[in-house]
Amino acid sequence: MPKAYVLINVELxxxxxxxxxxxxxxxxxxxxxxxxxxxxxxxxEAGTEQELKDIIGQKxxxxxxxxxxxxxxxx
Amino acid sequence: MPKAYVLINVELxxxxxxxxxxxxxxxxxxxxxxxxxxxxxxxxEAGTEQELKDIIGQKxxxxxxxxxxxxxxxx
Amino acid sequence: MPKAYVLINVELxxxxxxxxxxxxxxxxxxxxxxxxxxxxxxxxEAGTEQELKDIIGQKxxxxxxxxxxxxxxxx
Amino acid sequence: MPKAYVLINVELxxxxxxxxxxxxxxxxxxxxxxxxxxxxxxxxEAGTEQELKDIIGQKxxxxxxxxxxxxxxxx
Amino acid sequence: MPKAYVLINVELxxxxxxxxxxxxxxxxxxxxxxxxxxxxxxxxEAGTEQELKDIIGQKxxxxxxxxxxxxxxxx
Amino acid sequence: MPKAYVLINVELxxxxxxxxxxxxxxxxxxxxxxxxxxxxxxxxEAGTEQELKDIIGQKxxxxxxxxxxxxxxxx
Amino acid sequence: MPKAYVLINVELxxxxxxxxxxxxxxxxxxxxxxxxxxxxxxxxEAGTEQELKDIIGQKxxxxxxxxxxxxxxxx
Amino acid sequence: MPKAYVLINVELxxxxxxxxxxxxxxxxxxxxxxxxxxxxxxxxEAGTEQELKDIIGQKxxxxxxxxxxxxxxxx
Numbered sequence: 191m192p193k194a195y196v197l198i199n200v201e202l203x204x205x206x207x208x209x210x211x212x213x214x215x216x217x218x219x220x221x222x223x224x225x226x227x228x229x230x231x232x233x234x235e236a237g238t239e240q241e242l243k244d245i246i247g248q249k250x251x252x253x254x255x256x257x258x259x260x261x262x263x264x265x
Numbered sequence: 266m267p268k269a270y271v272l273i274n275v276e277l278x279x280x281x282x283x284x285x286x287x288x289x290x291x292x293x294x295x296x297x298x299x300x301x302x303x304x305x306x307x308x309x310e311a312g313t314e315q316e317l318k319d320i321i322g323q324k325x326x327x328x329x330x331x332x333x334x335x336x337x338x339x340x
Numbered sequence: 341m342p343k344a345y346v347l348i349n350v351e352l353x354x355x356x357x358x359x360x361x362x363x364x365x366x367x368x369x370x371x372x373x374x375x376x377x378x379x380x381x382x383x384x385e386a387g388t389e390q391e392l393k394d395i396i397g398q399k400x401x402x403x404x405x406x407x408x409x410x411x412x413x414x415x
Numbered sequence: 416m417p418k419a420y421v422l423i424n425v426e427l428x429x430x431x432x433x434x435x436x437x438x439x440x441x442x443x444x445x446x447x448x449x450x451x452x453x454x455x456x457x458x459x460e461a462g463t464e465q466e467l468k469d470i471i472g473q474k475x476x477x478x479x480x481x482x483x484x485x486x487x488x489x490x
Numbered sequence: 491m492p493k494a495y496v497l498i499n500v501e502l503x504x505x506x507x508x509x510x511x512x513x514x515x516x517x518x519x520x521x522x523x524x525x526x527x528x529x530x531x532x533x534x535e536a537g538t539e540q541e542l543k544d545i546i547g548q549k550x551x552x553x554x555x556x557x558x559x560x561x562x563x564x565x
Numbered sequence: 566m567p568k569a570y571v572l573i574n575v576e577l578x579x580x581x582x583x584x585x586x587x588x589x590x591x592x593x594x595x596x597x598x599x600x601x602x603x604x605x606x607x608x609x610e611a612g613t614e615q616e617l618k619d620i621i622g623q624k625x626x627x628x629x630x631x632x633x634x635x636x637x638x639x640x
Numbered sequence: 641m642p643k644a645y646v647l648i649n650v651e652l653x654x655x656x657x658x659x660x661x662x663x664x665x666x667x668x669x670x671x672x673x674x675x676x677x678x679x680x681x682x683x684x685e686a687g688t689e690q691e692l693k694d695i696i697g698q699k700x701x702x703x704x705x706x707x708x709x710x711x712x713x714x715x
Numbered sequence: 716m717p718k719a720y721v722l723i724n725v726e727l728x729x730x731x732x733x734x735x736x737x738x739x740x741x742x743x744x745x746x747x748x749x750x751x752x753x754x755x756x757x758x759x760e761a762g763t764e765q766e767l768k769d770i771i772g773q774k775x776x777x778x779x780x781x782x783x784x785x786x787x788x789x790x
Contacts, residue, residue, distance in 0.1 A: 193447065194375070195420075195456055199333070202326040220458075222418065222489040225269070225336045226676045231420055231487065233445075239539075243565050251352040258349070261375045262456065263563055264447040265543050268672065270645075270681055274633070277626040295683075297643065297714040300569070300636045301751045306645055306712065308670075314464075318490050337681065338488055339672040340468050343522065344600070345495075345531055370533075372493065372564040376451045381495055381562065383520075389764075393790050401577040408574070411600045412531065413788050414522040415768050419675070424558070427551040450494070450561045476652040483649070486675045499783070502776040525719070525786045526601045568747065570720075570756055595758075597718065597789040606720055606787065608745075614689075618715050637756065638713055639747040640693050644750070701727040708724070711750045 192242040193235050193264040196250055197228040204255025205229060211253040217245050228260070267317040268310050268339040271325055272303040279330025280304055286328040292320050303335070342392040343385050343414040346400055347378040354405025355379055361403040367395050378410070417467040418460050418489040421475055422453035429480025430454060436478040442470050453485070492542045493535050493564040496550055497528035504555025505529055511553040517545050528560070567617040568610050568639040571625055572603040579630025580604055586628040592620050603635070642692040643685050643714040646700055647678040654705025655679055661703040667695050678710070717767040718760050718789040721775055722753035729780025730754055736778040742770050753785070 200208045205223050212221040212232050220233040232250065236242035242263075251259055275283045280298050287296035287307050295308040307325065311317035317338075326334055350358045355373050362371035362382050370383040382400065386392035392413075401409055425433045430448050437446040437457050445458040457475065461467035467488075476484055500508045505523050512521040512532050520533040532550065536542035542563075551559055575583045580598050587596035587607050595608040607625065611617035617638075626634055650658045655673050662671035662682050670683040682700065686692035692713075701709055725733045730748050737746035737757050745758040757775065761767035767788075776784055 195447075195449070202331060202333070205322060222420075224420070224487040224489060225338050226485075226487045227335055228487065231489075247355060256352060258352075260377055260451075262449040262451045262453065263375050264449055264456075270672075270674070277631060277633075280622060297645075299645070299712040299714060300638050301710075301712045302635055303712065306714075335676075337674040337676045337678065339674055339681075345522075345524070372495075374495070374562040374564055376560075376562045378562065381564075397580060406577060408577075410526075410602055412524040412526045412528065413600050414524055414531075427556060427558075430547060450563050452560055472655060481652060483652075485677055488675050502781060502783075505772060525788050527785050570747075570749070597720075599720070599787040599789055601785075601787045603787065606789075635751075637749040637751045637753065639749055639756075697730060706727060708727070710752055713750050 191235050191237070192239050193233065194242055194246065195262045195264065196232045196234060196246060197260040197262070198230040198232065198250070199257045199259075200229045201255045201257055204257075207255050208253055211255075212250065215245065215249050217241070218250075266310050266312070267314050268308065269317055269321065270337045270339065271307045271309060271321060272335045272337070273305040273307065273325070274332045274334075275304045276330045276332055279332075282330050283328055286330075287325065290320065290324050292316070293325075341385050341387070342389050343383065344392055344396065345412045345414065346382045346384060346396060347410045347412070348380040348382065348400070349407045349409075350379045351405045351407055354407075357405050358403055361405075362400065365395065365399050367391070368400075416460050416462070417464050418458065419467055419471065420487045420489070421457045421459060421471060422485045422487070423455040423457065423475070424482045424484075425454045426480045426482055429482075432480050433478055436480075437475065440470065440474050442466070443475075491535055491537070492539050493533065494542055494546065495562045495564065496532045496534060496546060497560045497562070498530040498532065498550070499557045499559075500529045501555045501557055504557075507555050508553055511555075512550065515545065515549050517541070518550075566610050566612070567614050568608065569617055569621065570637045570639065571607045571609060571621060572635040572637070573605040573607065573625070574632045574634075575604045576630045576632055579632075582630050583628055586630075587625065590620065590624050592616070593625075641685050641687070642689050643683065644692055644696065645712045645714070646682045646684060646696060647710045647712070648680040648682065648700070649707045649709075650679045651705045651707055654707075657705050658703055661705075662700065665695065665699050667691070668700075716760050716762070717764050718758065719767055719771065720787045720789065721757045721759060721771060722785045722787070723755040723757065723775070724782045724784075725754045726780045726782055729782075732780050733778055736780075737775065740770065740774050742766070743775075 212218045287293045362368045437443045512518045587593045662668045737743045
């Protein structure tokens with residue numbers, strides 16, 4: 191099952207809102223705020239590669255208050 | 266006592282203002298402008314982990330002219 | 341023939357538009373969306389060093405929805 | 416419950432061995448090989464902050480073939 | 491067809507040798523030395539995701555003089 | 566004589582303007598557009614540490630079209 | 641008084657040893673292990689710029705188990 | 716005249732030796748030790764692109780105590 195971790199930077203006051211947005215997406219299996227270079231990590235599992243791509247590009251990157259994303263595909 | 270160093274990038278002309286904002290926060294024990302990749306460093310000490318998190322998320326990241334932060338938790 | 345790979349970050353919802361903009365530039369020989377730190381990679385081939393510089397500075401960096409570019413010159 | 420994601424770079428041929436080493440540590444709840452800047456991600460859950468620190472410093476960083484680690488503490 | 495760009499850093503005097511090693515791998519469609527943060531870029535095309543993973547992990551990362559790799563999967 | 570190299574990122578179409586702004590500052594001894602992670606490099610020489618700091622903070626960082634700067638102090 | 645923060649990466653099992661080495665240097669005013677991209681932070685204060693440079697180059701960088709350092713000069 | 720800045724990281728105790736090695740290369744027009752992410756910067760000017768490439772690959776990268784280099788070509 192295609193799986194990816196997405197590291198997310200958010201607007202300075204947007205952490206809670208983005209976490210809630212992520213939790214409302216069915217394919218997001220984990221979502222935590224982080225200390226460090228990135229503000230949030232999310233684990234995504236999708237049925238196909240195409241679905242994975244769509245969830246990241248169409249849903250996660252379009253959440254309000256997301257500033258940038260960095261996706262790491264699990265092999 | 267939970268402790269963290271926060272590395273801060275600021276708006277191009279915002280250095281002095283952010284330093285002053287930091288110095289007004291009781292839990293900020295040091296705050297200096299830097300040369301290099303980051304513009305400012307601040308040392309935070311709080312009574313609990315939760316307090317530390319709140320000071321960074323609710324106070325420091327909401328200072329005017331802060332562009333982004335990178336937090337390093339001291340072990 | 342001077343050649344460069346340009347790694348591009350785009351506005352969160354700008355991936356498709358930038359890919360189309362790149363494909364319309366004759367000297368762009370490849371352009372793919374990526375997972376990872378960068379959103380898009382493009383391979384540019386130009387007749388001269390000056391031309392290469394102009395395509396990157398005048399065409400690619402001016403595409404709508406491009407946020408930043410990082411150019412690697414092939415030796 | 417204290418939780419951290421550890422991003423790991425391994426010796427060039429060490430991926431499988433490090434994954435197996437991670438899976439043998441009880442507090443490692445997930446461990447996947449990745450494409451991108453980091454080779455492996457692991458999710459650690461421990462009973463206390465001190466335990467979390469010990470697992471990372473005494474167990475994970477001492478696995479054979481680990482080259483470097485970057486830890487992100489979940490808030 | 492699964493495709494990935496691999497950015498490679500090599501031992502200080504290993505550039506030519508790694509380029510030759512890459513050119514001997516059938517699935518490597520391009521390989522150039524670069525100026526900048528990375529020393530070499532290679533474009534890989536494989537029949538399946540599994541094959542792509544094997545070529546990177548078993549062939550490219552095991553070439554003599556390769557120091558580290560950073561893989562960007564084309565969507 | 567205190568000396569620093571400043572690596573500068575500029576707005577996408579701002580390269581020429583920033584170079585001209587830099588060349589108008591007496592203490593800027595070199596200024597070139599670059600390929601790679603940074604868009605421009607400038608070498609600054611000042612009479613004192615304080616002067617160096619002021620030129621970077623008050624003049625260079627306030628040039629129109631500068632997006633961010635990274636200063637490396639020469640020892 | 642010239643001041644610098646030095647961010648240090650250490651050999652995988654070298655954290656405690658480097659902290660002890662730092663604490664034995666008079667000009668090191670703080671030294672903590674960190675979570676994140678860097679393993680240790682140290683604050684250095686010296687009488688002169690030259691002294692600061694010598695402490696970093698001759699003492700800190702020569703501590704056993706130090707892998708690399710990144711120095712941020714306080715303005 | 717082709718020109719490049721090379722940012723160099725050196726073995727922990729190798730700074731002086733690399734600076735001396737650089738100063739002995741005719742095409743190296745400047746070489747300074749730095750505070751920050753990189754240890755040394757050098758400015759190279761060569762008669763042709765090919766010469767520039769050879770000086771970096773055959774001379775600078777082969778200096779004893781050089782650990783890695785990052786080259787930025789001036790446009």
